[in-house]
Amino acid sequence: MKNMTYKTIQNAITTGIILIFFEMIDLTSTLAIILEKLFTGNSKVKTVTPNYLIAVIGLIVFIAAAAFTNKNLTPASKISLPKKLTAGLIFGLITGGMLALLNIILGNFLNNGVDLRKYLEVLSPDVIRNFLFQKDIQSAVMIFFGTSVAGALAGTLVMHIFQVTGQPAGLWHSIKKSYGSFQQQQHSRRNQLISRSALVLLVIFILILPLIANAYTISVLGLVCIYAILGLGLNLIVGLSGQLVFGYVAFYAIGAYTFALLTAPKPLGIQLSFLPAFVIALVMSGIAGGLVGLPIMNLRGDYLAIVTLGFGEIIRILINSNNLTDFTGGPQGVKNIGQPGQPAFIGNLLGAPLKNNVWFLYLIFAVLFIVIYVVFRLQYSRTGRSWEAMREDETVAQACGVTTSSYKVLAVVIGAVIAGAAGAIYASRNTYTGPGEYVFMVSVNVLAIVVIGGMGSIPGVLLGAFIIKGIPELLRDLESYRMIVFGAMLVIMMVIRPEGLLPVKRRRLSVKPESVESLKENFKS
Amino acid sequence: MMMAKETLYVLEAQHITINFGGLTAVNDVSLQVPFESIISIIGPNGAGKTTFFNCISGFYQIDGGTVLFQERPINGIPTDEIADLGISRTYQNIRLFTNMSVMENVLIGQQPRLHSTCVDTILQTYRNRREEQQSIQKASNLLEFVGLSAYADDLAKNLPYGAQRRLEIARALGNNPHLLLLDEPCAGMNPHETAAMIDLIRTLRSDLKITVVLIEHDMKVVMNISDSILVLDHGEAIANGTPEEIQKNQRVIEAYLGTGTDDLVEKYSQRKKKAAQPIGEE
Numbered sequence: 026m027k028n029m030t031y032k033t034i035q036n037a038i039t040t041g042i043i044l045i046f047f048e049m050i051d052l053t054s055t056l057a058i059i060l061e062k063l064f065t066g067n068s069k070v071k072t073v074t075p076n077y078l079i080a081v082i083g084l085i086v087f088i089a090a091a092a093f094t095n096k097n098l099t100p101a102s103k104i105s106l107p108k109k110l111t112a113g114l115i116f117g118l119i120t121g122g123m124l125a126l127l128n129i130i131l132g133n134f135l136n137n138g139v140d141l142r143k144y145l146e147v148l149s150p151d152v153i154r155n156f157l158f159q160k161d162i163q164s165a166v167m168i169f170f171g172t173s174v175a176g177a178l179a180g181t182l183v184m185h186i187f188q189v190t191g192q193p194a195g196l197w198h199s200i201k202k203s204y205g206s207f208q209q210q211q212h213s214r215r216n217q218l219i220s221r222s223a224l225v226l227l228v229i230f231i232l233i234l235p236l237i238a239n240a241y242t243i244s245v246l247g248l249v250c251i252y253a254i255l256g257l258g259l260n261l262i263v264g265l266s267g268q269l270v271f272g273y274v275a276f277y278a279i280g281a282y283t284f285a286l287l288t289a290p291k292p293l294g295i296q297l298s299f300l301p302a303f304v305i306a307l308v309m310s311g312i313a314g315g316l317v318g319l320p321i322m323n324l325r326g327d328y329l330a331i332v333t334l335g336f337g338e339i340i341r342i343l344i345n346s347n348n349l350t351d352f353t354g355g356p357q358g359v360k361n362i363g364q365p366g367q368p369a370f371i372g373n374l375l376g377a378p379l380k381n382n383v384w385f386l387y388l389i390f391a392v393l394f395i396v397i398y399v400v401f402r403l404q405y406s407r408t409g410r411s412w413e414a415m416r417e418d419e420t421v422a423q424a425c426g427v428t429t430s431s432y433k434v435l436a437v438v439i440g441a442v443i444a445g446a447a448g449a450i451y452a453s454r455n456t457y458t459g460p461g462e463y464v465f466m467v468s469v470n471v472l473a474i475v476v477i478g479g480m481g482s483i484p485g486v487l488l489g490a491f492i493i494k495g496i497p498e499l500l501r502d503l504e505s506y507r508m509i510v511f512g513a514m515l516v517i518m519m520v521i522r523p524e525g526l527l528p529v530k531r532r533r534l535s536v537k538p539e540s541v542e543s544l545k546e547n548f549k550s
Numbered sequence: 551m552m553m554a555k556e557t558l559y560v561l562e563a564q565h566i567t568i569n570f571g572g573l574t575a576v577n578d579v580s581l582q583v584p585f586e587s588i589i590s591i592i593g594p595n596g597a598g599k600t601t602f603f604n605c606i607s608g609f610y611q612i613d614g615g616t617v618l619f620q621e622r623p624i625n626g627i628p629t630d631e632i633a634d635l636g637i638s639r640t641y642q643n644i645r646l647f648t649n650m651s652v653m654e655n656v657l658i659g660q661q662p663r664l665h666s667t668c669v670d671t672i673l674q675t676y677r678n679r680r681e682e683q684q685s686i687q688k689a690s691n692l693l694e695f696v697g698l699s700a701y702a703d704d705l706a707k708n709l710p711y712g713a714q715r716r717l718e719i720a721r722a723l724g725n726n727p728h729l730l731l732l733d734e735p736c737a738g739m740n741p742h743e744t745a746a747m748i749d750l751i752r753t754l755r756s757d758l759k760i761t762v763v764l765i766e767h768d769m770k771v772v773m774n775i776s777d778s779i780l781v782l783d784h785g786e787a788i789a790n791g792t793p794e795e796i797q798k799n800q801r802v803i804e805a806y807l808g809t810g811t812d813d814l815v816e817k818y819s820q821r822k823k824k825a826a827q828p829i830g831e832e
Contacts, residue, residue: 399672402671402672402674403668403671403672406666406668406671406678406682407657407661407664407666407671407681407682407685408668408671410650410654410657410658411658411661413647413649413650413654414647414650414658417647417648417649417650418645418647420609420629420645421641421645421647422647422658423628423629423630424607424608424609424629424630424632424633424639425630425633425638425658425659425661425721425722425724425725426630426633426634426659426661426662426725427630427658427661428630429630435668439668531650531651531654531703531705532651533703534651534653534654534657534686534689534702534703535653535686535690535693535699535702535703536686536687536690537690538690538691538693538694538699539687539690539691541691541694541695541757543691544688544691544692544695544757544758545757545758547688547691547726548726548758548759548760549759
């Protein structure tokens with residue numbers, strides 16, 4: 026029992042600290058605005074309404090108390106309802122007390138005319154007044170205590186009801202169970218049919234999407250697809266062959282710049298058409314991949330990461346260099362990059378030619394599908410298996426006959442070509458490219474796509490690209506908190522599912538064995 | 551391949567020496583392995599058995615001596631080429647590709663015998679599809695041969711211990727080896743599993759005509775299946791001969807039981823003599 030009290034206090038203090046942190050970065054107000062938007066359907070809300078702020082605080086305490094009850098006051102521990110509610114009360118009082126303390130201090134500063142913006146930019150008088158719900162300190166303190174106690178009690182009670190009835194958890198288990206049995210019978214004809222038709226429907230939906238979506242969605246979708254291509258390329262290097270390559274952005278930059286310089290009127294004035302420039306961009310990034318691959322053939326792990334990290338920075342500094350302005354456009358970048366013309370038959374077929382951004386999105390889809398096909402083929406072949414064996418145990422793979430050095434270079438070259446394709450498409454889409462777009466963060470983002478999706482898994486990379494590039498766009502409302510929310514999501518995901526969201530599944534390969542005689546034949550030849 | 555049969559030895563290790571810093575781990579050890587024989591290497595812990603294996607299979611660069619495989623020197627050749635020539639090995643601490651399926655592990659073993667390139671793969675040429683089909687069939691046959699068909703589509707790490715050892719052998723058989731190096735194949739097995747492993751090693755020779763060199767601590771296994779035995783102690787070869795010879799060899803007994811035994815044996819027999827003498831007859 027003493028242990029339980031201790032745990033209640035500990036959890037309550039943690040919740041209090043999190044809430045104080047949220048207030049100090051003014052995240053609570055943003056959440057309150059989002060909540061109001063959701064409730065009223067009015068998307069033009071700009072200022073905080075105190076009631077919604079109260080609701081946000083109550084909701085956070087509610088969730089924390091429910092989670093605490095779920096974890097510590099389990100049915101197995103046989104704690105009676107009054108005791109649970111007492112724990113909830115203590116929980117609410119402590120969090121409420123911490124919040125109240127913070128706001129008494131802030132309120133007193135406000136009343137004495139101290140400008141806290143000197144110390145923390147967020148804490149303007151308006152914001153602090155919002156914290157106090159536009160009321161005086163005493164009533165604000167009462168509200169804090171009331172909200173958090175009510176939230177905590179409700180959380181404990183709801184979780185208690187859940188535990189007694191066993192409902193949402195039971196439902197969840199039965200869903201999981203039926204999904205599990207579906208997976209187990211995945212090879213039955215009926216289930217294969219279901220999953221195949223689901224896939225076909227998804228593809229059809231994606232193909233129709235550009236026609237009905239607005240310009241913003243199309244632009245986000247294009248970016249997500251370009252990052253998916255990049256992710257598939259890096260997935261080959263990191264996920265399959267297990268080589269930790271950090272400067273992946275370099276190949277992306279080389280593809281983009283080759284394409285840009287070959288098609289733009291300035292600085293080189295070659296102005297090739299789309300297809301030859303695209304092919305040359307692929308070849309150039311492939312060559313770059315080979316050149317990087319050769320010296321790193323015999324490097325492992327950390328050393329490889331450092332060398333490739335350096336390479337990425339070298340390329341960025343080169344294209345940013347003032348001295349090379351005549352060749353690369355320097356810090357200003359390259360403007361008026363060529364775009365592929367739309368073939369006339371599309372216009373004839375549909376009655377009118379597609380809008381430029383829609384046509385370009387289809388082009389990106391086409392490249393993405395080709396890349397998926399190539400990676401899929403490679404992954405489930407002797408090449409892909411050798412890469413995976415290298416990732417598992419390089420020494421043993423070599424002793425089994427895998428020529429590790431050449432497979433390493435092959436992985437880097439193919440990965441580089443894919444990055445080059447993404448770069449060329451990206452430069453063409455934007456008709457402008459500059460050194461600022463090829464920073465180290467791009468490599469980190471792509472690596473995050475691979476890790477979050479699941480190393481070596483193609484559907485994983487597609488989902489990862491959507492999460493890394495798509496969700497931040499959806500989280501626009503949170504604006505400056507995007508990265509915090511995003512970081513928290515990553516941490517939670519890595520704790521819950523370290524193998525990635527859609528980890529790779531092994532294929533069934535076994536066939537009916539023949540007699541020993543055929544094996545003997547094999548060994549004679 | 552038929553030419554190879556006419557040579558006397560599949561493997562000849564001549565005066566192998568390797569130093570790690572100041573320590574001579576293997577010192578002037580020679581071993582001749584005739585075709586289709588089963589040779590055991592034994593010795594106390596730290597005698598240099600695994601190091602000797604690593605020298606033969608190209609894991610270590612040797613400091614002196616030569617290794618001839620089918621009369622061809624193979625020192626200094628990378629391990630993937632050695633696998634290509636037809637030497638396979640297993641490991642003392644099982645080293646499977648744990649996150650891959652059992653089938654995939656065996657397929658990796660066939661790497662030196664496959665020829666389709668990544669361009670073939672992307673374009674799905676006829677050559678690629680046929681080769682893939684054949685290699686999958688062969689992998690299934692190999693799994694049947696070592697008795698792991700039931701596990702074919704499981705992850706390698708989920709296999710029971712004994713099955714993992716068998717899987718290592720199946721993987722090593724993928725490149726149709728002439729010589730198989732087994733590093734403690736029976737370590738940690740119960741008597742039942744050990745008997746099955748002995749049978750498997752015998753069939754390797756009788757059915758697949760593979761020459762086997764193994765390191766083993768279990769003397770029952772060693773004395774049971776070996777044609778000849780090499781005994782190492784402190785990196786030096788102290789005896790080489792048939793199981794009967796080795797059992798009687800004084801230096802081997804010393805290496806295993808220590809030098810003190812001579813005195814002990816003498817004392818014991820004298821005491822026995824004394825006890826046997828009738829009282830009062832002196």
